[in-house]
Amino acid sequence: MSADRFWRHATLWPAILLFVALTILPLANLFALSFNDVEWVNRTPVWNWVGASNYQKLPDDNLLRAGLLNTVIFAVAAVAIQMLIGFVLALLTTQITRGRGFYRTIFILPILVPGIIIGAIWKLMYSYDFGVLNQVLHVFGLSALDWLGSPNLALLSVIIVDVWHWTPFCFLLLLAGLESLPDDIFEADRIDGATGWQILRDITLPLMMPAIIVTFVFRMILAFKVFDEIYLLTGGGPGTATEVISFTIYRRFFTEDQSGYGAAMSIAVIAIIAAMIIVATRATAGRGSKV
Amino acid sequence: MLFRNNFARRALQSTVALAALTGSAFVPAAAADQEPITIVINQSPWFAGFQAVVEKYEEETGNTVELDVNPFAGSLEKQRTAVRSDESPFDLVIMNAGFFTEFYTGGFLDPLNAIDPEFKLSDDIYTFDDSVCWDAKAARITCETGELMSVPVNPNILILHYRSDLYQEHNLSVPETWDELLENAKVLKSQNMYGISQRGQRGAFDVTYDVFPYLWAYGGGIIDQQEDGSYRISMNSPETLAGMEMYLKLAEEVGHPSTAGQTQTNVIQNMATGRAAHIGSVLAPGLFDNPDKSAVVGKVDYAPPPGTAEHGSATPLGHWLAGVPKNIPDANKKAALAFLTWFQTDEAQRAYAEAGSAPVSRAVLTSEMADTQEFRWMKALADALPNARLTFTIPEASQVLAVTELRFNQAIGEEMPLNEALNTAATEIAKVLEDAGYKYQKLEDLN
Structure with missing residues (x-):
């Protein structure tokens, strides 16, 4: 091995060691924990080997089942709406010649607000007795809605908050994608007499596909991990109407102090998210090569 | 020349004098004789009263108490993490009636008489179904054979x-x-x-x-x-x-x-x-x-x-109990006990009630305070407490x-x-x- 090649490898080692220490070891510890139950005796943790029984219990866990279903509904619905609104806003912003910076700043404001404040703002707005939304309904002679307390409305209410919060993320990434597209193709199309709709369908969308897929994957991964909005707005209720997987893990792991079972649940969810990333990455690579 | 005129000099002298006076007003009435302690507690409707009593304790004794305030569930998790670590950052954990047993069974708390053999629960303080005592051998709550593990700080009941x-x-x-x-x-x-x-x-x-x-x-x-x-x-x-x-x-x-x-x-x-x-x-x-x-x-x-x-x-019973973690230095254990000793006094319990929270002293709940309009809630509390029960042990x-x-x-x-x-x-x-x-x-x- 030449000295140059040796040094190239040697300089990588600190990063590899850090990666192992900060990512692989905690994951390995979590994996080991998932085959045990932890009991505290005289201030000492005692790990009792239980084999795969923590994993075997997972399919029977009603909270986990509800959490998985709600998380999928939440992620698909919220991200689809965010992508649509974000893309439309990004398209409109690229058409603006004066004051584009101003609009860009306005559109990204919600993403700058801390989650705890978003929770407080929306909880007040959704309040059955004092919330502004029900007061508006009252003005129009309509009955008050139980935004967070009704099993039929609660998940939709949380999705609305998530759309408000995260649409700017999609807007920013898609705007960056739109601004990086080459102008000459659009100019040539306009000279050829293409309509706005034709340009959007045949030029903009295909060229934007890699950016759209990357944004979609990023948002799906983040949406799958939603926690703060649920914790602050509904606590997973009413019943299991807004139970999501992160909240179920938090509840089992920390509130109920079932660390072994919580670890098994965490490993299962990591596996699901990893599978999602692999599928999405392959889809992105495929689409990217076609464009 | 530092001062351009007499006015500026006089202004500075007045400011220094005022600062000295103001500063002296903030010096505690007594010098601290205990280590500073930190209490982990939840944010509840009664928290304002507890905070007021802590301030009074600091003012009277010169000892320092820091409060770490959390939501209900967050407080439990912080307490668990603290008592399971090498050294707890908290010198007193305020445990809820629903969860205190896990702190007793896990061996996380010191019996209060192990810290000070002379320490005792005042006769005026409610024991709330003997939840303050734990018999480790029999693994049950009882003051007949158990050791004193905690002091009630709030008599939460519906x-x-x-x-x-x-x-x-x-x-x-x-x-x-x-x-x-x-x-x-x-x-x-x-x-x-x-x-x-x-x-x-x-x-x-x-x-x-x-x-x-x-x-x-x-x-x-x-x-x-x-x-x-x-x-x-x-x-x-x-x-x-x-x-x-x-x-x-x-x-x-x-x-x-x-x-x-x-x-x-x-x-x-x-x-x-x-x-x-x-x-x-x-x-x-x-x-x-x-x-x-x-x-x-x-x-x-x-x-x-x-x-x-x-x-x-x-x-x-949704009452709250204060316990001393095993994993803190001895000086902090003594400081925590000093606070609990003071907290049980008639004066502290009255101050607690005056600040708008319910005391844990039978003597105060049935005192002349209960006959006043301001403290009309005391009678209801005293009447309900004999029928209050533990939920989970x-x-x-x-x-x-x-x-x-x-x-x-x-x-x-x-x-x-x-x-x-x-x-x-x-x-x-x-x-x-x-x-x-x-x-x-x-x-x-x-x-």
Whole structure:
């Protein structure tokens, strides 16, 4: 091995060691924990080997089942709406010649607000007795809605908050994608007499596909991990109407102090998210090569 | 030249003198004789009173106390992490009645007499079903054979809050049974007023805590006979069903349209804004008589929760206990004990009440203070406390609560029929007990 090649490898080692220490070891510890139950005796943790029984219990866990279903509904619905609104806003912003910076700043404001404040703002707005939304309904002679307390409305209410919060993320990434597209193709199309709709369908969308897929994957991964909005707005209720997987893990792991079972649940969810990333990455690579 | 004129010099001299005077005003009356301590505590309606008492302690003794304030569930997790670490950052943990057993069974706390053999619980302080003592050998709560492990800091129990002005206006009597409460609530219910506002949302120990007075009033419960180790699951007994039917009847006929979504904060807000004629809540009397926070100043009165002619009235103990972690330095243990010694004094307990929170001293609750309008809640509290009961005495309480919080909430929100919710919960509780190695009795399913 030449000295140059040796040094190239040697300089990588600190990063590899850090990666192992900060990512692989905690994951390995979590994996080991998932085959045990932890009991505290005289201030000492005692790990009792239980084999795969923590994993075997997972399919029977009603909270986990509800959490998985709600998380999928939440992620698909919220991200689809965010992508649509974000893309439309990004398209409109690229058409603006004066004051584009101003609009860009306005559109990204919600993403700058801390989650705890978003929770407080929306909880007040959704309040059955004092919330502004029900007061508006009252003005129009309509009955008050139980935004967070009704099993039929609660998940939709949380999705609305998530759309408000995260649409700017999609807007920013898609705007960056739109601004990086080459102008000459659009100019040539306009000279050829293409309509706005034709340009959007045949030029903009295909060229934007890699950016759209990357944004979609990023948002799906983040949406799958939603926690703060649920914790602050509904606590997973009413019943299991807004139970999501992160909240179920938090509840089992920390509130109920079932660390072994919580670890098994965490490993299962990591596996699901990893599978999602692999599928999405392959889809992105495929689409990217076609464009 | 530093000063251009006499005015500037005089101004500076005055400022220095004023600063010296002001500074001296902030020097504590006494010099500190204990290590500074940190207390981990939850943000509750009674927290303001505790904070005021801590400030008084600091002022009188010169000792320093830092408060680490958290939401209910967050506080429990912080306490667990602290007592399980090499050295706890907290010198006193304020544990809730629902969860304190796990701190005793895990061996995380020092018996108070191991820190100071002379330390004792004042005779005036309630022991709340002996929950302050733990017999490690027998693994049970008892002051007969157990050691003193904690000192109560707040006597949280559910108390009926009602609009005394409306009771007077409509010539109503304070209800002693749930049926009487229902009748009164029907009279007071209007377009702008709920007959009653009940907490129904699921949380760490929320809806379960609030339904206990209904269950016990009809002879029901969740797990009975925990003290003698029989563990009879009464969650799906006909008596529990009757109690829950009364809860739901109140919710449907005179209650809030969104009972399943109501938190403790919502319930208290409904009373404070004049939207509810009755609530069942832990005491926060300072709030309702504070004109900055309440639209019903002087219009709320208090009574023990209603019951039934057959079983009387009972209310769940949701009290808070202060314990000293094993994993802190000896000097901090002594400092924590010094605070607890001072906290039990008549002076501290009166100050606690004056700051708007309920004291744990029988002497103060039955003192002349109780006869005044400001402290009218004391009589209700003193009357209800003899019938207050512990809810769970097993360290797996948090797992049982996860079951009951969900199933009660589903029944209240009509996501699941009541019978099915109770049967399902009973099966799930049996699983928790079985996995933990308890012998238990389970009833036949309700039809």
